[in-house]
Amino acid sequence: MRKFALGLMATTMLTGVSAHAQVAEGSRLNTVLERGSLLCSGHNGSFLGFAEVDDQGTWKGVDIDLCRALSAGLFGQSDGHLEIVPISWAQRWPALQSGDIDVVIKVSGWTQSRDTELNLAYSTPYFIGAFQAMSKADLGAESVADLDGGTLCVGAGTSTERATATYLETKDIEAELLTFENGDELRNAYYEGRCDALVEWAPSLAAGRVDAPDGADNHVILPDVIALEAEGIIVPEGDADWLDVQNWMLSSLWFAEMEGITSENIDEFKENPPSETIAKFLGNTPGYGDRLGLDNEWAYNMIKEVGNMAEIYDRNIGSGSPYDLPRGINALYNDGGVFYPFIVD
Amino acid sequence: MSEPAIRISAMNKFYGTFHALHDVDLEIARGEKVVICGPSGSGKSTLIRCINRLEEHQAGEIEVNGTPLDDNLDHIDEIRRDAGMVFQNFNLFPHMTVLENCTLAPVLSGRLNRAEAEKTAMRLLERVKIPEQAHKYPGELSGGQQQRVAIARALCMSPQIMLFDEPTSALDPEMISEVLDVMVGLAEEGMTMVCVTHEMGFARRVADRVIFMAEGRIIEQGPPDQFFDNPQNDRTKAFLSQIVGH
Amino acid sequence: MTHVIPASVPQPSFAEAIKGRYFSTRRDTIVSLVFAAIAIWLGWSLVNWALVNATFGAGQGDVCRENMHGGACWSVVSARWRIVLFGLYPFEEQWRSGLACAIMVIVAILSCVPWFWSPRRLPVLWVAGFAAFYILMRGGLFGLPEVTEQNWGGLALTVFIFAAVVLLGMPLAIVFALLRRSELPWIANTMALVIDTIRSLPLLSIMFTFAIVLPFVLPGWAIGDKLYRVIAGYALFFACYQAEIIRGGMQALPNGQEEAAKALGMTYWQRIGYIILPQAFRNALPPTINQIVITFKETSLVTIIGFFDVMASGRAASGTAEWNFATIEMYVFVGLIFFVFVFSLSRYGAYLERRLRVGTR
Numbered sequence: 026m027r028k029f030a031l032g033l034m035a036t037t038m039l040t041g042v043s044a045h046a047q048v049a050e051g052s053r054l055n056t057v058l059e060r061g062s063l064l065c066s067g068h069n070g071s072f073l074g075f076a077e078v079d080d081q082g083t084w085k086g087v088d089i090d091l092c093r094a095l096s097a098g099l100f101g102q103s104d105g106h107l108e109i110v111p112i113s114w115a116q117r118w119p120a121l122q123s124g125d126i127d128v129v130i131k132v133s134g135w136t137q138s139r140d141t142e143l144n145l146a147y148s149t150p151y152f153i154g155a156f157q158a159m160s161k162a163d164l165g166a167e168s169v170a171d172l173d174g175g176t177l178c179v180g181a182g183t184s185t186e187r188a189t190a191t192y193l194e195t196k197d198i199e200a201e202l203l204t205f206e207n208g209d210e211l212r213n214a215y216y217e218g219r220c221d222a223l224v225e226w227a228p229s230l231a232a233g234r235v236d237a238p239d240g241a242d243n244h245v246i247l248p249d250v251i252a253l254e255a256e257g258i259i260v261p262e263g264d265a266d267w268l269d270v271q272n273w274m275l276s277s278l279w280f281a282e283m284e285g286i287t288s289e290n291i292d293e294f295k296e297n298p299p300s301e302t303i304a305k306f307l308g309n310t311p312g313y314g315d316r317l318g319l320d321n322e323w324a325y326n327m328i329k330e331v332g333n334m335a336e337i338y339d340r341n342i343g344s345g346s347p348y349d350l351p352r353g354i355n356a357l358y359n360d361g362g363v364f365y366p367f368i369v370d
Numbered sequence: 371m372s373e374p375a376i377r378i379s380a381m382n383k384f385y386g387t388f389h390a391l392h393d394v395d396l397e398i399a400r401g402e403k404v405v406i407c408g409p410s411g412s413g414k415s416t417l418i419r420c421i422n423r424l425e426e427h428q429a430g431e432i433e434v435n436g437t438p439l440d441d442n443l444d445h446i447d448e449i450r451r452d453a454g455m456v457f458q459n460f461n462l463f464p465h466m467t468v469l470e471n472c473t474l475a476p477v478l479s480g481r482l483n484r485a486e487a488e489k490t491a492m493r494l495l496e497r498v499k500i501p502e503q504a505h506k507y508p509g510e511l512s513g514g515q516q517q518r519v520a521i522a523r524a525l526c527m528s529p530q531i532m533l534f535d536e537p538t539s540a541l542d543p544e545m546i547s548e549v550l551d552v553m554v555g556l557a558e559e560g561m562t563m564v565c566v567t568h569e570m571g572f573a574r575r576v577a578d579r580v581i582f583m584a585e586g587r588i589i590e591q592g593p594p595d596q597f598f599d600n601p602q603n604d605r606t607k608a609f610l611s612q613i614v615g616h
Numbered sequence: 617m618t619h620v621i622p623a624s625v626p627q628p629s630f631a632e633a634i635k636g637r638y639f640s641t642r643r644d645t646i647v648s649l650v651f652a653a654i655a656i657w658l659g660w661s662l663v664n665w666a667l668v669n670a671t672f673g674a675g676q677g678d679v680c681r682e683n684m685h686g687g688a689c690w691s692v693v694s695a696r697w698r699i700v701l702f703g704l705y706p707f708e709e710q711w712r713s714g715l716a717c718a719i720m721v722i723v724a725i726l727s728c729v730p731w732f733w734s735p736r737r738l739p740v741l742w743v744a745g746f747a748a749f750y751i752l753m754r755g756g757l758f759g760l761p762e763v764t765e766q767n768w769g770g771l772a773l774t775v776f777i778f779a780a781v782v783l784l785g786m787p788l789a790i791v792f793a794l795l796r797r798s799e800l801p802w803i804a805n806t807m808a809l810v811i812d813t814i815r816s817l818p819l820l821s822i823m824f825t826f827a828i829v830l831p832f833v834l835p836g837w838a839i840g841d842k843l844y845r846v847i848a849g850y851a852l853f854f855a856c857y858q859a860e861i862i863r864g865g866m867q868a869l870p871n872g873q874e875e876a877a878k879a880l881g882m883t884y885w886q887r888i889g890y891i892i893l894p895q896a897f898r899n900a901l902p903p904t905i906n907q908i909v910i911t912f913k914e915t916s917l918v919t920i921i922g923f924f925d926v927m928a929s930g931r932a933a934s935g936t937a938e939w940n941f942a943t944i945e946m947y948v949f950v951g952l953i954f955f956v957f958v959f960s961l962s963r964y965g966a967y968l969e970r971r972l973r974v975g976t977r
Binding site for chain 3: 450454523
């Protein structure tokens with residue numbers, strides 16, 4: 026009861042109006058708001074494009090930017106309210122359950138076992154990653170079928186390995202799988218010529234290609250989609266309020282992209298909102314935030330700090346980054362992709 | 371009539387089911403020098419080691435200087451301080467100098483402070499005629515020198531009784547006499563000594579009483595002249611005839 | 617008839633020694649030449665790659681890329697060394713991390729100096745060292761901004777974990793060894809069971825349990841920070857291994873040592889402290905140094921539990937678009953760091969052995 030009252034007080038102070046939100050007492054949302062800072066997942070090392078460290082020791086990447094967006098949405102700005110906790114892949118779920126982190130934003134694939142057996146709940150996917158193969162240009166392969174009789178390098182024990190094995194079996198392709206534990210080892214093995222093709226998650230593949238020892242042009246990513254993995258944000262099962270925040274954060278980022286709102290022009294939009302919906306979205310009129318237990322200007326704060334989904338993508342793995350990964354199906358539906366915002370009412 | 375230095379009555383010791391010492395009765399008066407001899411396995415070492423609780427007896431009583439030897443740790447500590455022991459293998463502490471070997475126990479037991487302990491140690495080292503080795507490590511000394519250090523170390527605790535467990539058995543022949551000389555000197559100063567040894571010349575010279583043990587029993591005892599020249603028991607005679615000439 | 621005894625046996629000259637050892641028969645000569653050729657080729661390739669054709673400057677990323685197969689790109693080290701040494705410690709405060717690490721190293725070196733080997737000075741030295749380390753790293757006092765354990769990383773973190781584990785684990789190991797040796801069978805057997813169980817568990821699972829499972833089981837006040845839980849688990853593991861090493865050292869002692877100490881009236885703790893342990897440690901020195909070196913290297917396991925130790929920092933340092941091709945150079949750099957520490961430890965062990973052998977034949 027006390028916790029709920031405190032949470033209520035906190036949200037009241039934040040909104041300045043009587044809260045409409047009925048945030049459940051045990052929700053992580055309350056824990057985070059009370060604590061005053063968000064514990065978000067990082068990486069114990071580096072995952073190119075999504076969680077890396079720059080020269081100054083600052084985190085950057087798609088997942089990191091989403092963490093920052095979440096923190097800015099909750100607290101107005103992420104500075105001083107965000108802590109990135111270095112987490113290994115294996116440690117994701119235990120750390121979430123034990124409270125070491127509040128949310129897992131760490132390109133986690135949506136699988137049935139994770140969804141049902143581990144007490145986890147998935148947000149709407151925010152990234153679709155394909156498993157693809159990359160082979161040397163002079164091999165002349167144009168699809169995975171052309172690799173029949175060759176060897177494929179793949180990460181040991183990963184869903185990539187299983188998906189590849191299944192794909193080969195389904196398509197009746199005879200190829201040998203060489204597995205490696207370590208990502209660097211895996212990539213090096215391919216470049217040394219130990220196998221004919223490297224199978225990896227597309228962004229990592231593209232990132233690796235950029236740094237090929239003999240130049241990116243000597244390697245081609247084959248168009249076959251061996252499997253498709255939907256990556257979502259993960260919160261503990263049963264925490265509906267916290268999950269809502271994640272889903273609406275993602276939706277807000279897509280909404281902003283669709284309406285053309287960027288971190289640069291957002292103030293103009295706020296001063297002169299072209300429609301009632303956008304006015305509500307940016308907090309000029311109440312309702313968008315306090316239904317979730319947040320400040321009504323939470324979307325404004327978020328986008329002002331990290332930009333919309335397109336900006337996040339471009340900055341970290343798109344044309345504004347060394348990886349230059351084409352957005353493809355990760356774009357909005359009206360851009361050839363599969364993503365779309367929900368309805369702001 | 372002062373109490374005996376050591377009194378052992380009806381003492382029995384077992385190693386598991388093996389009966390090592392049978393109903394041993396023994397009284398050693400103050401200032402008395404006793405030599406115990408016998409074939410190997412006779413229990414003579416066991417007996418002497420029971421006196422300072424290096425071995426534990428199962429039945430009977432042992433009293434040293436009036437203090438009973440039982441499970442009481444204070445009694446045991448007191449007895450060990452009253453009775454010094456010299457071992458066949460010297461057992462000097464190899465990681466300490468000769469001087470440190472001697473001063474360690476007195477300082478730790480609180481008997482002497484460091485300065486006093488060092489003075490006492492040097493005096494005793496002079497007495498055993500190796501003061502110049504004070505700052506060497508045991509590994510740098512010969513066997514005879516090490517054993518003399520061991521004697522000095524035991525004496526630093528100012529014991530009233532000295533126990534010797536085959537002190538010369540591990541020495542080369544030419545070094546035996548230097549150690550025996552020290553022991554003779556001790557005897558002449560009136561120290562109560564219990565000595566397990568094969569050195570019969572020493573026994574003749576110094577002992578007030580010689581005891582013969584076999585199979586865990588005291589077979590015969592008596593003053594050296596009587597013991598060596600007129601042994602009563604057949605076993606004693608057989609043993610003596612084997613070591614004649616020493 | 618007098619014997620003429622030569623003044624000394626003539627020693628072979630250097631050239632003759634080489635010839636005798638490597639070129640005595642034709643087959644030997646061929647084998648030697650082949651191996652020499654291989655060694656020279658390898659050595660030359662290595663020097664070529666690592667030094668001659670290498671790029672060193674910090675901003676030389678592009679030069680490096682052009683040179684990728686020719687020479688090493690040490691620029692990655694010049695550009696990103698801070699991450700390796702300090703992890704994610706806030707950029708402006710990294711001098712604190714460096715200073716703290718240096719203090720740890722100095723304390724370790726001072727412990728090697730015999731002047732500090734007294735029961736009073738050594739603990740004071742280490743407590744002071746740890747206190748200085750903690751204050752510097754953590755901050756919150758003396759106007760230093762606070763940096764929580766979450767952000768400690770790199771070499772400073774590795775050194776801290778290693779020192780803490782050894783310092784906690786060593787006394788614990790002695791206690792375990794003494795309990796294992798107890799005359800009361802139920803104590804000795806229980807201790808044996810505990811030691812054997814913990815030793816048979818993989819270190820990683822112990823760290824995982826302490827880091828992640830324990831918070832569910834312990835009462836709130838006992839939980840503490842993840843870093844200290846992991847150190848506790850690792851120290852326990854270390855203590856079990858080290859206990860057996862110490863026990864081996866004790867068993868190598870002749871019985872007479874303890875008997876002589878008993879006969880002199882020394883108490884149990886005096887015997888243990890002055891006679892048995894010093895000699896046991898001397899016997900157990902090589903395996904102990906071995907164990908300590910292994911402990912240092914295995915601290916990198918903490919990266920699985922999400923600590924930014926030296927290995928994770930190394931991966932993060934090279935794991936960016938700019939430098940992703942230079943992973944080998946980064947691993948070599950981290951390897952060199954390990955080498956410096958481990959080699960120093962072994963050399964120190966050798967020094968200790970020589971020193972403690974004084975006086976024994």
